[in-house]
Amino acid sequence: MNNQFKPPSGGFSKINGKCISLIGDDIDTDRIIPARFLKCINFDSLGQFVFDDDRKALKGDHPFDLDDNKDASILIVNCNFGCGSSREHAPQALMRWGIKAIIGESFADIFYSNCIAIGIPCFTLSKKSITIIQKHLENKDLFFEIDLFKSTASSRDLKFNLEIKKTSRKMFLSGEWDTTSKLIENNDLIEKKLNDLPYIKFNSSI
Amino acid sequence: MSQNTLFDKVWELHKVANLPGGTDQIFIGLHLIHEVTSPQAFGALKDKNLKVKFPSRTVATVDHIVPTDNQSRPFQDNLAEQMIDTLEKNCFDNKIKFFNIGSGKQGIVHVVAPELGLTQPGMTIACGDSHTSTHGAFGSIAFGIGTSQVRDILASQTIAMNKLKVRQIWCENKLSNGTYAKDLVLHIINYLGVKAGVGYAYEFAGPAISALSMEERMTICNMSIEGGARCGYINPDEKTFSYIKGKLCSPPNKNWDKAIKWWESLQSDENSIYDDVVKIDAAKVEPxxxxxxxxxxxxxxxxxxxxxxxxxxxxxxxxxxxxxxxxxxxxxxxxxxxxxxxxxxxxxxxxxxxxxxxxxxxxxxxxxxxxxxxxxxxxxxxxxxxxxxxxxxxxxxxxxxxxxxxxxxxxxxxxxxxxxxxxxxxxxxxxxxxxxxxxxxxxxxxxxxxxxxxxxxxxxxxxxxxxxx
Missing domain, CATH: 3.30.499.10 (Aconitase, domain 3)
Known part of the structure; x- marks a missing residue:
């Protein structure tokens, strides 16, 4: 677990890290961070509680508890990862534990956009490729270099062509994934839009 | 790509700009907030030295952490008290309308907004809660967001988002006695699976949907997200309009006809094009x-x-x-x-x-x-x-x-x-x-x-x- 947490910022094109695999489909955000940890007004303490219930149930054998995975930063998952609740606490907890990128078969929509918003790129690969990676991780460590320019993940023995939404890829490369300032730049257009919307005209103010 | 559906029309209407990365900048007509997913957003706003852009387009209530046995303040749970206190302060400081406990208007955010007439056809509605899809029952485009997007809406009343595809779920016949909207939506999710909706908005339509009351329609749209669809909606009709009429925040009488005319124009056209169509027989649904x-x-x-x-x-x-x-x-x-x-x-x-x-x-x-x-x-x-x-x-x-x-x-x-x-x-x-x-x-x-x-x-x-x- 990463104790000196620094949120990512600016553009980047490469992520180097050790892989950690979490096998299973439809892993929901309640499992990633149970609701009792949402009683907070900042995200700072969430890293230690990631997968709290699952980890307790496995008594030290959960991938996030294994010594081997201590410094891992690239999470390998299966289908529909992050389904359910929209809680950004889920990717925040993963990020504060040390996850910098996720590679999976597929992601739930809201989880995906939350990851992009806080600077965790999510890549997809076919079931076959994910299985190869997960099998590999059963026996030995795996270090990937993810190249955002080329959309590849490569180790000494393995190489995969990753899929990522073009818009997300561009944002990470340019460093414009912190959206607020981009949105505010269009202030005039926003004000015009407000004045043009029919329902703003025919409703009294709230 | 879908064309001339309600989703297409409402999306186009709210598009502010194409952002450099290729996503759309979408205006959010109604922003709902609660105590769990908003404090960090207000914190981020403060860090960036930004103000809430249009305080009157955001409405707050408290629902997730409230005790249901003894609601007297301070709450027995210190953390829960800290959360409601933070929300009260953020709303007060930023001049945001807050429906607090005891106001007669507090409740679960997705129950409160429709019953106050805040939820209306043709709006874009966002909230830091995945069940925001509920509001689609009125023919609005409503979806859950994370805290970073709550921050973006507070700061700009807009978010960056890629347009969704549209799948029509056509529900034939009618539900039989003893079966309800909940059974129908569970049946749909079972049939399509929990991942099928990823990347889609679901349009629920057909005789079985038309026959449902507004509250039943909310049950259907509410669970769109459980099928993976961030957004689910139903075209507005007479039932929609009569539900809204006379509510606290619905259009005043003098504008009512104008509102209806506009709402009707939003319905998906007969020649709409969908990315996908699925048929369900509601008569076969069991409890x-x-x-x-x-x-x-x-x-x-x-x-x-x-x-x-x-x-x-x-x-x-x-x-x-x-x-x-x-x-x-x-x-x-x-x-x-x-x-x-x-x-x-x-x-x-x-x-x-x-x-x-x-x-x-x-x-x-x-x-x-x-x-x-x-x-x-x-x-x-x-x-x-x-x-x-x-x-x-x-x-x-x-x-x-x-x-x-x-x-x-x-x-x-x-x-x-x-x-x-x-x-x-x-x-x-x-x-x-x-x-x-x-x-x-x-x-x-x-x-x-x-x-x-x-x-x-x-x-x-x-x-x-x-x-x-």
């Missing part, structure tokens, strides 16, 4: 119950829990996890599975019509001795109406506890939790592992009528058999 750990793992009440061989290979892994977690055997009937706790409430089924249906079942009956049962109205208004109709008495006479409004045991952020591996019959929306507050608690999702009859019998029971007698 439906979940047996597993995703809302897609459901069966008709008279069916048996599927064996591994009966399950699509892609879903077998999660099915294996479900057998183990739930402790049920493949091939076992769902009927007669013993229940420990019964919960009626949530943004899915905590509205007045849900309480009426459950009360009708419970009238002149007592719940089984071993059952703990409680009903949590979706809002202060729902509670008030229910009391005026004497429903609170019906529930209490049957042995239910009558509670104060909030999200309660849908996600168990307050003290309403399962204990150990208790089995709950729940009118809520998620049966995820640990969802109802105990790391090994088990949830069976079903309609409020089915929860009520499970409470009486102490086990999973077909409400149709019960009503026939």
């Amino acid at each position: 439906t119950v979940t047996w597993g750990i995703t809302p897609g793992q459901s069966i008709g009440v008279n069916q048996k829990i599927p064996t591994l061989e009966e399950i699509d290979p892609n879903d077998q892994f999660i099915a294996g996890e479900a057998y183990e977690y739930m402790g049920f055997k493949p091939g076992q009937p769902i009927k007669d599975i013993p229940i420990d706790v019964c919960f009626i409430g949530s943004c899915t089924n905590g509205r007045i019509s849900d309480l009426r249906v459950a009360a009708q079942v419970l009238k002149n009956h007592k719940i089984a001795k071993h059952i703990k049962a409680f009903v949590v109205p979706g809002s202060e208004r729902v509670a008030k109406e229910a009391k005026e109709e004497g429903l609170d008495k019906v529930f209490m006479n049957a042995g239910f506890q009558w509670r104060e409004p909030g999200c309660s045991m849908c996600l168990a952020m307050n003290s309403d939790k399962l204990i150990g591996n208790q089995v709950s019959a729940s009118s809520s929306n998620r049966n995820f592992k640990g969802r109802q507050g105990s790391p090994n608690g088990r949830t069976l999702l079903m309609s409020p009528a089915m929860v009520a009859v499970a409470a009486i019998k102490g086990k999973v029971t077909d409400v149709r058999d019960f009503l026939r007698k």
